[in-house]
Amino acid sequence: MKIGKQSWIFSNKPIITSAATVGGPFEGKGKLAKDIDLLHKDLYMNQPSYEQAHQQLIEDATKLTVQKANLRYDNIDFFISGDLINQMTPTNFAARTHKIPFLGLFNACATSAGGLALAALIINSKSGNHVITGAVSHNAAVEKQFRYPTEYGAQKPPSAQWTVTGGGFCIVSQAGTGPVITRATIGRVMDLNQSDPFNMGAAMAPAAADTILSHLNDHQLSIDHYDLIVTGDLGAIGRDLLIELLKKEQIDLQKDKLVDAGLSIYKEDQNVFSGGSGAGCSTLYLYSKIIADLNNKKLNRILLVATGALLSPLSTLQKQSIPVIAHAVAIESEGN
Amino acid sequence: MLTTNKQKYQQLATEHDKKRPLLRNCIRAFLVGGTICLIGQCISFFYMYFFDFTEQTVGDPTTATLIFITMILTGLGIYDKIAQFAGAGSAVPVTGFGNAVISSAIEHRSEGFVQGVGANMFKLAGSVILFGVFSAFVIALIKTALINLGVI
Numbered sequence: 001m002k003i004g005k006q007s008w009i010f011s012n013k014p015i016i017t018s019a020a021t022v023g024g025p026f027e028g029k030g031k032l033a034k035d036i037d038l039l040h041k042d043l044y045m046n047q048p049s050y051e052q053a054h055q056q057l058i059e060d061a062t063k064l065t066v067q068k069a070n071l072r073y074d075n076i077d078f079f080i081s082g083d084l085i086n087q088m089t090p091t092n093f094a095a096r097t098h099k100i101p102f103l104g105l106f107n108a109c110a111t112s113a114g115g116l117a118l119a120a121l122i123i124n125s126k127s128g129n130h131v132i133t134g135a136v137s138h139n140a141a142v143e144k145q146f147r148y149p150t151e152y153g154a155q156k157p158p159s160a161q162w163t164v165t166g167g168g169f170c171i172v173s174q175a176g177t178g179p180v181i182t183r184a185t186i187g188r189v190m191d192l193n194q195s196d197p198f199n200m201g202a203a204m205a206p207a208a209a210d211t212i213l214s215h216l217n218d219h220q221l222s223i224d225h226y227d228l229i230v231t232g233d234l235g236a237i238g239r240d241l242l243i244e245l246l247k248k249e250q251i252d253l254q255k256d257k258l259v260d261a262g263l264s265i266y267k268e269d270q271n272v273f274s275g276g277s278g279a280g281c282s283t284l285y286l287y288s289k290i291i292a293d294l295n296n297k298k299l300n301r302i303l304l305v306a307t308g309a310l311l312s313p314l315s316t317l318q319k320q321s322i323p324v325i326a327h328a329v330a331i332e333s334e335g336n
Numbered sequence: 337m338l339t340t341n342k343q344k345y346q347q348l349a350t351e352h353d354k355k356r357p358l359l360r361n362c363i364r365a366f367l368v369g370g371t372i373c374l375i376g377q378c379i380s381f382f383y384m385y386f387f388d389f390t391e392q393t394v395g396d397p398t399t400a401t402l403i404f405i406t407m408i409l410t411g412l413g414i415y416d417k418i419a420q421f422a423g424a425g426s427a428v429p430v431t432g433f434g435n436a437v438i439s440s441a442i443e444h445r446s447e448g449f450v451q452g453v454g455a456n457m458f459k460l461a462g463s464v465i466l467f468g469v470f471s472a473f474v475i476a477l478i479k480t481a482l483i484n485l486g487v488i
Contacts, residue, residue, distance in 0.1 A: 049446035149443035151410050153419025153435050158354040192345040202349040210338040240352050
């Protein structure tokens with residue numbers, strides 16, 4: 001049901017019954033390694049190209065998610081996902097493999113939250129029994145798409161971010177056990193004239209702030225309603241900017257109540273500049289760690305705010321500023 | 337709904353931006369770039385001492401050798417790590433040019449030899465060649481004009 005200007009409230013309890021994650025070799029050395037279901041040793045993942053390796057990650061993650069739910073591909077009604085590679089071939093080709101009816105979604109790195117909100121909407125309106133949604137990214141495929149060749153020696157500034165290899169999927173169902181999706185807010189595209197593609201955090205922070213403000217306003221909630229706000233890939237700079245922006249709007253978000261997925265995947269010594277990023281960044285953290293914490297009641301209510309920078313290499317070269325978006329999804333532990 | 341505007345936000349974003357460590361980058365670039373040149377000089381001496389090269393002719397084999405070393409380092413995934421440390425130090429010498437060509441060739445290998453490697457090899461280095469040749473042309477034009485005018 002729509003509430004306020006741009007939000008949904010889900011009264012029929014869409015449940016996240018299963019979630020699984022995959023990662024690459026660099027993620028295997030990170031903080032989350034023990035929580036990731038499948039880690040690849042090699043960036044090529046036995047595929048001839050990085051794009052196909054990207055596709056392999058999606059296939060692995062969806063397969064694991066379905067297996068964990070004790071279901072078959074046939075039982076899943078819809079598949080909602082997307083990625084950042086040309087014409088979204090990794091996701092489109094993965095959808096060719098498992099043949100689940102498919103909706104491709106592009107909101108850059110906010111695809112994860114957008115997909116989750118849509119999945120919850122479908123389940124809440126009883127338009128399906130099981131929907132699988134999530135997103136994955138692949139470092140080398142994304143670098144090739146947006147930046148320089150992977151082996152090219154260009155020095156990155158400290159504000160740059162590191163695209164995550166990996167990600168995760170979840171199944172949202174009408175019945176079962178698991179955390180419940182209660183609310184969502186669909187973001188609008190913002191542009192505060194940021195144009196540095198090596199400082200995505202600064203570009204995306206206003207979108208996160210705007211969506212959080214709209215979410216609280218639409219649902220008439222205070223920020224304290226949530227135990228934790230989980231942002232996707234704001235990184236160190238974006239995270240600080242988000243806190244500042246909210247402070248200016250009289251919302252006091254404590255540092256310990258805001259966790260950024262991009263800052264939670266790698267260890268300090270892995271030198272990922274300002275933090276992790278990518279479509280798989282939020283899902284890798286959410287479905288490896290947060291869902292488990294909700295399941296064993298370490299957390300009760302969280303708000304996922306995934307942000308996306310809607311630029312292309314072409315728009316950057318043509319000197320356009322970076323439009324950004326953020327979607328928010330509230331997830332609560334069952335029986336709350 | 338967010339009430340900030342572009343100017344105010346730009347100010348805030350600038351305050352929170354992580355500055356590039358300019359001095360540190362310059363020192364590193366100087367040291368690594370200098371080391372690459374030193375290696376080049378050693379290679380030059382090697383060719384002049386052991387082979388029949390003079391100071392005028394040793395440039396070509398030295399450049400070729402440096403590019404060959406770059407090719408190995410790029411292929412093994414080492415050159416980009418050196419570059420993150422060195423910045424301009426590894427980008428400005430001829431090894432940086434070599435790395436730009438070789439990394440593009442490796443990157444586009446999956447699209448085939450003609451449309452992939454061939455078409456993309458000079459994606460990054462192409463502008464160096466274009467503007468290098470063009471500026472040489474302009475300088476030569478100026479020099480010729482000055483000679484004809486009797487200035488030099």
